[in-house]
Amino acid sequence: AQTVTQSQPEMSVQEAETVTLSCTYDTSESNYYLFWYKQPPSRQMILVIRQEAYKQQNATENRFSVNFQKAAKSFSLKISDSQLGDTAMYFCASLPPQGGSEKLVFGKGTKLTVNP
Amino acid sequence: SAVISQKPSRDICQRGTSLTIQCQVDSQVTMMFWYRQQPGQSLTLIATANQGSEATYESGFVIDKFPISRPNLTFSTLTVSNMSPEDSSIYLCSGIRGRGSDTQYFGPGTRLTVL
Numbered sequence: 387a388q389t390v391t392q393s394q395p396e397m398s399v400q401e402a403e404t405v406t407l408s409c410t411y412d413t414s415e416s417n418y419y420l421f422w423y424k425q426p427p428s429r430q431m432i433l434v435i436r437q438e439a440y441k442q443q444n445a446t447e448n449r450f451s452v453n454f455q456k457a458a459k460s461f462s463l464k465i466s467d468s469q470l471g472d473t474a475m476y477f478c479a480s481l482p483p484q485g486g487s488e489k490l491v492f493g494k495g496t497k498l499t500v501n502p
Numbered sequence: 503s504a505v506i507s508q509k510p511s512r513d514i515c516q517r518g519t520s521l522t523i524q525c526q527v528d529s530q531v532t533m534m535f536w537y538r539q540q541p542g543q544s545l546t547l548i549a550t551a552n553q554g555s556e557a558t559y560e561s562g563f564v565i566d567k568f569p570i571s572r573p574n575l576t577f578s579t580l581t582v583s584n585m586s587p588e589d590s591s592i593y594l595c596s597g598i599r600g601r602g603s604d605t606q607y608f609g610p611g612t613r614l615t616v617l
Contacts (some may be wrong), residue, residue, distance in 0.1 A: 421606075428610070430608065436605060477544060
């Protein structure tokens with residue numbers, strides 16, 4: 387079974403600075419999918435970024451990028467030029483390959499606060 | 503992306519009563535899920551809602567407590583039965599269009615408080 391670990395319960399960053407959220411996972415699969423979801427105080431879970439394990443290139447979405455280290459089973463999220471609206475809970479999640487359970491496995495989350 | 507709505511957005515209920523939460527997707531999805539998020543916690547999968555058949559429950563969740571229906575590809579309901587204060591949580595539904603590799607989209611959640 388896959389497990390996902392987020393070792394930083396809370397983090398804070400100054401507006402306009404860069405912050406990196408850590409995530410490690412454990413799987414016996416060779417192909418899988420990894421996600422970062424954001425949950426602001428409104429509760430809406432929003433997909434931030436997604437990575438397919440068979441792709442070596444790190445995914446990017448505007449100010450959000452990942453550092454995917456497959457051998458180390460690490461999937462960190464970097465937020466550049468942090469904005470006040472980035473304040474939220476961030477959840478790392480994994481999904482087994484097609485034909486598997488298709489159930490997301492979530493980490494416990496990191497609460498990020500962006501300070502003005 | 504899929505747009506998913508839930509009703510109600512929040513409710514305060516008395517112990518021993520039941521609440522049904524509705525989830526509507528704007529387009530057909532192949533799979534729908536129900537999650538529970540207890541205060542300050544991560545998401546825990548309750549069950550997979552199967553169209554026209556009984557839901558598939560995760561360990562620790564049973565049909566008598568959380569009956570689920572999914573009459574078609576765009577709609578599902580979750581009932582929280584015989585509620586107790588321990589059931590106070592956010593309940594979220596989600597859906598994916600494809601299988602496996604597709605992205606899972608979430609509804610806005612229903613905040614339930616049981617007194």
